[in-house]
Amino acid sequence: METLLSTGGRQQSFAIDEASQIASVRRSGSEIARKQGLDETLTGKVAIAITEAATNILKHAGHGEMLLRPLACGDAGGIEIIAMDKGAGIVNLGLNMQDGVSSSGTYGVGLGAMRRMADEFDIFTAPGLGTVVYMALWNRAQDALASTWQAGSVCLPIEGEDVCGDAWAVASDATTATVMVADGLGHGFLAAQASEAATVYLSSYPDAMPETALWESHAALRSTRGAAIAVARIDTLAEEMRFCGIGNIAASTHHYSGRRQLVSHNGIVGSNMRKVQEFAFEWLPGTSLIMHSDGLGTRWQLDQYPGLALAHPGLVAAVLYRDFARGRDDVTVLVLRERTLH
Numbered sequence: 250m251e252t253l254l255s256t257g258g259r260q261q262s263f264a265i266d267e268a269s270q271i272a273s274v275r276r277s278g279s280e281i282a283r284k285q286g287l288d289e290t291l292t293g294k295v296a297i298a299i300t301e302a303a304t305n306i307l308k309h310a311g312h313g314e315m316l317l318r319p320l321a322c323g324d325a326g327g328i329e330i331i332a333m334d335k336g337a338g339i340v341n342l343g344l345n346m347q348d349g350v351s352s353s354g355t356y357g358v359g360l361g362a363m364r365r366m367a368d369e370f371d372i373f374t375a376p377g378l379g380t381v382v383y384m385a386l387w388n389r390a391q392d393a394l395a396s397t398w399q400a401g402s403v404c405l406p407i408e409g410e411d412v413c414g415d416a417w418a419v420a421s422d423a424t425t426a427t428v429m430v431a432d433g434l435g436h437g438f439l440a441a442q443a444s445e446a447a448t449v450y451l452s453s454y455p456d457a458m459p460e461t462a463l464w465e466s467h468a469a470l471r472s473t474r475g476a477a478i479a480v481a482r483i484d485t486l487a488e489e490m491r492f493c494g495i496g497n498i499a500a501s502t503h504h505y506s507g508r509r510q511l512v513s514h515n516g517i518v519g520s521n522m523r524k525v526q527e528f529a530f531e532w533l534p535g536t537s538l539i540m541h542s543d544g545l546g547t548r549w550q551l552d553q554y555p556g557l558a559l560a561h562p563g564l565v566a567a568v569l570y571r572d573f574a575r576g577r578d579d580v581t582v583l584v585l586r587e588r589t590l591h
């Protein structure tokens with residue numbers, strides 16, 4: 250049985266304020282691409298995609314942010330590139346996506362080229378809401394994109410810290426997925442030690458039910474500072490999701506028929522955990538699960554963003570991060586959905 254597991258998927262963030270910064274993003278991107286096993290041709294494409302995305306930010310918004318992350322899926326390796334700005338947005342996206350359409354007022358050749366080079370490409374843009382571009386390039390795209398599940402995440406440390414105290418993990422096979430988000434108390438190395446003890450547990454026991462995962466994490470985190478943790482397990486055959494959370498990890502499901510907020514109990518996994526309660530919900534095809542640490546505000550509404558509910562989960566996570574990160578804590582946003590065929 251296929252078991253995919255992603256842990257430790259944290260980004261590097263780059264401010265894009267002036268042209269001189271583009272080279273350093275491109276260098277880091279090329280480095281990640283090589284490390285993940287992309288050949289010279291693909292690494293070249295990564296460099297072009299990064300340059301185009303960064304240039305667009307400068308040209309159309311003046312400043313923005315880019316995130317890079319190594320990707321791995323079985324034997325496939327890749328890189329994720331996210332570019333975001335809060336500029337005016339693109340008015341006529343269809344026209345701008347056409348190859349060869351370029352004038353000073355449009356995104357021009359860049360967007361079409363990026364879409365063609367990337368194995369996964371998605372864009373959110375709307376007048377007044379800026380632009381966020383999501384790209385992933387793989388060395389074995391057909392393997393990487395065969396999974397039932399599509400996950401997206403942003404996981405970044407508070408400014409000034411190198412180490413992120415949040416961690417997340419996804420373990421999945423064709424019909425089930427288990428998702429964990431953990432926020433270690435405080436920030437820095439000791440916080441990371443706590444949250445990673447939890448994701449390491451899930452790596453060892455990917456089939457664990459949420460309540461069991463929390464009790465076992467409680468034992469595993471005894472010698473650490475402790476963490477807020479939430480775990481969801483989806484079974485598509487049973488059309489059921491089970492959820493269990495302790496502390497401040499927000500979780501919700503989104504379906505065109507409505508939004509459901511999932512309830513966590515108070516406490517700290519590893520030190521003070523009294524009541525653990527696993528809830529069961531119906532899981533409908535087309536549902537998105539969104540979990541985030543308290544580094545992200547809670548006052549977001551997906552339907553404020555035209556079309557975003559059905560976008561690539563990585564794009565959803567990036568837009569929420571761009572607009573709702575509090576900026577005074579580590580932040581993690583995780584979005585999971587069954588893959589739809591485009």
Ligand SMILES: [Mn+2]
Nearest residue numbers: 432543544578
């Ligand atoms: Mn936090």
